[in-house]
Amino acid sequence: MSMRLREELEAYLFLLPWILGFLIFLVGPLAASLYFSLADYNILQPPKLVGLANYQTMFADDPLFLKSLRITAIYTFASVPLIVTLGYLVALLLNQKVRGLAVWRTIFYLPAVVSGVAVAVMWVWVFDPDGGIVNNLLRLVGIEGPAWFTDPDWALTTLILTSLWGIGGGMVVYLAGMQGVPTHLYEACELDGGGTWNRFRHVTLPMTTPVIFFNLLIGIIGSWQVFTNAFVITNGGPANATLFYVLFLYRQGWKYHKMGYASALAWVLFFIILIFTIVVFKTSGWVYYESDQADQSK
Amino acid sequence: MVMTHTLYYLILATVGTMLMVPFLWMVVSSVKAEHEIFSIPTTWIPERIRWENYTHALESFPFFRSLLNTLFITVSVIVGRLLSTSLAAYAFARMRFRLRTPMFVLVLSTLMIPYHVTLIPTYILFTRLGWIDTFLPLIVPNWLGLGAFYIFLLRQFFMTVPSEMNDAARIDGCSHFGIFARVILPLSIPALATVTIFTFLEQWNDFLAPIIYLNSPDKHTLAIAIQFYRQSASGAGWGPVRTWAHLMVVSLLTMAPCLLLFFFAQRYFIQGVVISGVKG
Numbered sequence: 001m002s003m004r005l006r007e008e009l010e011a012y013l014f015l016l017p018w019i020l021g022f023l024i025f026l027v028g029p030l031a032a033s034l035y036f037s038l039a040d041y042n043i044l045q046p047p048k049l050v051g052l053a054n055y056q057t058m059f060a061d062d063p064l065f066l067k068s069l070r071i072t073a074i075y076t077f078a079s080v081p082l083i084v085t086l087g088y089l090v091a092l093l094l095n096q097k098v099r100g101l102a103v104w105r106t107i108f109y110l111p112a113v114v115s116g117v118a119v120a121v122m123w124v125w126v127f128d129p130d131g132g133i134v135n136n137l138l139r140l141v142g143i144e145g146p147a148w149f150t151d152p153d154w155a156l157t158t159l160i161l162t163s164l165w166g167i168g169g170g171m172v173v174y175l176a177g178m179q180g181v182p183t184h185l186y187e188a189c190e191l192d193g194g195g196t197w198n199r200f201r202h203v204t205l206p207m208t209t210p211v212i213f214f215n216l217l218i219g220i221i222g223s224w225q226v227f228t229n230a231f232v233i234t235n236g237g238p239a240n241a242t243l244f245y246v247l248f249l250y251r252q253g254w255k256y257h258k259m260g261y262a263s264a265l266a267w268v269l270f271f272i273i274l275i276f277t278i279v280v281f282k283t284s285g286w287v288y289y290e291s292d293q294a295d296q297s298k
Numbered sequence: 299m300v301m302t303h304t305l306y307y308l309i310l311a312t313v314g315t316m317l318m319v320p321f322l323w324m325v326v327s328s329v330k331a332e333h334e335i336f337s338i339p340t341t342w343i344p345e346r347i348r349w350e351n352y353t354h355a356l357e358s359f360p361f362f363r364s365l366l367n368t369l370f371i372t373v374s375v376i377v378g379r380l381l382s383t384s385l386a387a388y389a390f391a392r393m394r395f396r397l398r399t400p401m402f403v404l405v406l407s408t409l410m411i412p413y414h415v416t417l418i419p420t421y422i423l424f425t426r427l428g429w430i431d432t433f434l435p436l437i438v439p440n441w442l443g444l445g446a447f448y449i450f451l452l453r454q455f456f457m458t459v460p461s462e463m464n465d466a467a468r469i470d471g472c473s474h475f476g477i478f479a480r481v482i483l484p485l486s487i488p489a490l491a492t493v494t495i496f497t498f499l500e501q502w503n504d505f506l507a508p509i510i511y512l513n514s515p516d517k518h519t520l521a522i523a524i525q526f527y528r529q530s531a532s533g534a535g536w537g538p539v540r541t542w543a544h545l546m547v548v549s550l551l552t553m554a555p556c557l558l559l560f561f562f563a564q565r566y567f568i569q570g571v572v573i574s575g576v577k578g
Contacts, residue, residue, distance in 0.1 A: 004394075007393055007394055007395065007474070008394075008395045008396065011389045011393040011394075011398070012395070014385045014386065014388055014389035014393065014478075015385070015386050015389050015401070015443075017381070017385060018382060018385075018386040018405070018443030018449070019443075020442050020443075021382070021439060021441075021442025021444050022404070022408070022443070025416060025442065025444055026411070028419065028423075029415075029419035030411070030415065030416060030419075032418075032419035032422075033418055036419065043422065043425070090313060094310070096303075096306055098303075098306060098307065098310065104310055104314065105568075106564065107314045107317065108313070108314065108317065109567070110317070110318075110321070110560065111317050113556050113557065113560045113567075114503070114556050114557065115499075116502075116503030116504070117503075117505060117520075117521045117522070117524045117549075118520075118521075118548075118550070118553045121528065121545055121546075121549045122320050122549060123320075125335070125542070126320050126323070128336065131338055131340075132336075133320075133340050136339045136340045137340075139338065139339065140339065165320070168317070176568065221412075224412075225413070225414070227505065228506070231505070231509075232505075246414060246506075250506070253417075253418060253421075259422070262418055263418050266412070266414045266415045266417065267415060269412055270415050273410070273412055277410065
């Protein structure tokens with residue numbers, strides 16, 4: 001057996017776990033999911049093909065679907081830009097040669113490390129209408145705060161506010177990007193008589209646009225998949241004000257056992273994320289890429 | 299100049315305090331009496347430090363069982379993911395085979411597919427296999443290279459290992475597996491640590507998969523155990539006495555390993571976001 005062929009076979013051996021996983025947990029389920037999405041399926045009886053009925057129901061006949069779509073879209077358009085901007089501003093401050101950088105970075109990043117149910121429980125208290133810390137603080141300045149999670153008009157806003165706790169996750173990436181900007185660019189800018197604003201506008205900002213782009217994309221994809229907070233804190237309520245898309249999908253599948261409908265919902269989610277991704281890429285003219293250096297692998 | 303710097307510190311301190319207050323409050327509340335937790339205005343020093351909240355919470359909440367379950371799942375997933383993704387990453391970084399580029403594109407394209415699209419058929423598959431209410435659905439997929447992001451991350455790192463080391467080992471008659479195990483892996487400890495940490499946090503805090511696959515209380519992970527504890531305690535609003543303090547204790551204890559991990563391995567956290575976010 002030639003070396004070449006041997007290496008070829010060996011490579012597939014290295015990839016065997018992934019190939020198996022790809023077929024069993026991705027290709028198979030994708031095909032099945034597509035099939036289920038065209039069927040009535042409650043697990044107990046075999047799937048019954050119904051054509052595009054599930055998709056028709058969704059858009060023509062299911063106000064809750066449209067509501068969950070709207071809620072998740074509002075969340076995405078409010079939360080992602082806020083997190084990206086605030087995280088970037090904090091990173092800019094930390095990049096100003098402040099003292100105790102490591103300590104600051106720890107403080108800002110810490111909330112991004114914890115998540116899930118424990119944090120959700122914490123938010124329930126922080127925004128408790130009576131003895132919660134937010135309303136207690138507002139009382140100190142004479143304002144009677146809203147009922148936050150328990151007021152249908154405020155619940156979604158409150159969830160958006162809690163998402164800001166995670167600005168540190170993006171901030172660390174921005175900061176790393178800012179610190180990777182070659183100093184000779186700043187020196188060149190200074191020679192041209194550029195001040196603080198020009199250094200930011202013509203060096204820092206363009207050089208960090210790829211990092212902003214990365215965080216924007218990850219943020220959008222993540223926000224369409226919000227589940228834990230909506231489930232634990234508000235359970236979709238009050239009055240379905242926080243019925244996030246994935247929570248709606250989960251209920252259709254695991255509460256009402258409409259696996260066909262839930263599969264169709266999952267495919268719509270996939271297309272939404274795909275469209276957002278394409279739009280973000282298509283409008284990425286503002287992202288500045290330094291002419292790529294030679295591939296390190298060669 | 300001094301003025302602007304003072305302003306910077308003022309902003310940083312304000313934002314930092316806002317981020318830290320919920321944490322601090324949890325710590326304080328965990329040793330408070332129930333009536334103090336919702337006192338108006340908020341008090342920051344408990345009347346008396348009630349350590350007994352901790353023992354009481356651990357009596358009423360199945361902490362150690364859930365902790366063991368969570369640890370078992372997390373560690374199994376980490377081991378499986380490290381093995382399967384690093385093998386795949388090595389093939390993409392260092393081996394020559396005809397389908398290398400198309401297969402790598404395939405790996406990257408799987409990043410686009412949300413977990414939820416495959417969730418239902420996978421759930422039905424595990425139902426048929428009789429794996430519901432076992433840890434297998436949470437563990438097995440991760441032994442089969444699920445986690446394209448980590449393959450990508452490790453490949454990027456492996457590519458930075460100088461290839462002369464590869465060639466030298468080749469000349470010495472080392473097989474690819476030998477190079478992988480003896481040259482690449484030892485040189486990639488930082489990247490492997492990053493994968494470990496990210497996977498730990500992801501598994502520790504996961505909610506959707508455990509709530510779908512684990513039914514009986516003795517199988518619960520910490521995340522769903524807390525949720526059930528909450529529900530059982532809140533008959534009418536927040537019913538029984540000291541429930542909130544107990545909930546704070548349990549939540550804090552659940553967060554603690556993540557915080558500890560962060561303090562001890564901060565370097566790898568930062569490095570991980572840099573590899574994935576800046577160079578990616």
